[in-house]
Amino acid sequence: MTKKILVIEDDPKMLRIIKDRLEANNYQIITAVDGEAGLNKARSEKPDLILLDILLPKLNGFTICRLLKFDETLMSIPIIMLTAKTSENDLEIGKKVGADAYLVKPFDPAILLLIIEQFIAKSVTAPFRPPIPF
C-alpha cells in the first residue's frame, strides 16, 4: 500500500521540490505551509511519516513535534526535522522534543529517501530508534 507522508514546509519552492522527489519514489504526499495547518493535518490524516520544517508561521516545528509526541494516538508517527538551521542548540532542542531524525538543508536526496524507507519499513511501534543519530 502506498505510504502517506505529510510535508510541513512554508517555502513553496522547497515544498514542491520535496513533493516531486517523494512522489517520484511512490509516496503519497500531503502538504501544509504553516504550523497550525500542519498539526491539523497530522491529526486528521494520520500520515505514516512527517517531514517537518522548524521555522514556520503560526506554530514552529519544535512545538508541533512536542505536541505530536505527547499525543498517544500520534506519538508513533516518525518525525524527521528538515531545516536550514544547524546550530548545536537546535539539535539539542530537536532531541528534547522527540524528533526521530534531523536533516539539514540542502539535504542529500538519497539520504532523505533512505531514512524515510527505514522508518516506514519498520511500520511503527514506538519507541523509535533513529537510523541516523543526532
Next chain:
Amino acid sequence: MMARIAELIKANNKIRELDRLKSDFAATVFHELRLFSSVNRNGIANLLDGVVGEFTKEQREYLGMIGESSQMMTHLLNNLLDLSKFEAEKTTLNKVISEIEGLIDKSLSLMQIKANEKKITIIKQVPGNLPKVIIDPNGIIEVLANLFDNAIKFSGTGSEILVSVQVMQNEKLKISVKDNGVGIAGEGIPGLFSEFHQIDRSTRLAEKGLGLGLAICRKIIELHAGEIWVESEPGKGSVFNFTVPAAKA
C-alpha cells in the same frame, strides 16, 4: 576622572552593542541565503535525477555546472555563517572526553574521495595508549577536515600526507598534518589564520576557496584553549599543527 571612566565604559558598551547587532544581522542574512541555495541545490538534484523527466547530454552538462557552482556557494555560505557565529560569540562547544584517533579516522573518511582523485596517500602515525582528549568532536573533525582539504589542495598528484599525534609536556596532545606540497613563504605565514586571507591573489578564488577555512580552525582551537600554527618553507611542504587539552587520567 570617574566621570570620564563612566563615559568611556558607556561608549565601549555602545560599540559592543553595535557589533553584536551587525553580527546578528549577518547571521540572519546568511541563513536566508542558505535557504535560497538549498532550493537551488535540491532543485538541480531533482532535475539531474530525472524526477521531472529526462534531459539530453548537453542539458545535463549545463545542469551539472550550475549544480557545482551552487555547491561551492553553499560551502562558502556555511563558512561565512560559522564565522559570523564566532563573531557573535554564539558558538558553544559541546566538549566531551574522546579518543583523537577516532576523530582522525572520521575526518579522513570525509576526505577520502578527494584524496583518491589526486592519488594521494594519507598515512596515519598514532601511538598506542594515547590519553583521551576533552574536545568538541564536531569542531575537531571540522578542523582536521579543513587541514586535510588544504594539504590535498596544495599537494601534487601521487604524493603523501602524514598525520601524526604526539603527547606534549603540558598535558596537551599535538596533532600534525604534514604535506609535501608547494609550501608557504615566511611572509605569508602571519596572516594565514585570519579571515579572507589568501597568499596568492592571482590564483582563481574558485580553486583555492576564500581562505576562510583556517580562520574557522583557529577560532575552534582557541575555544579549546589550544594553539594552531604552521611550519613551512616554499617548495618543502607545510606542517600544520594544533594542540588540544588531554583529559586527566
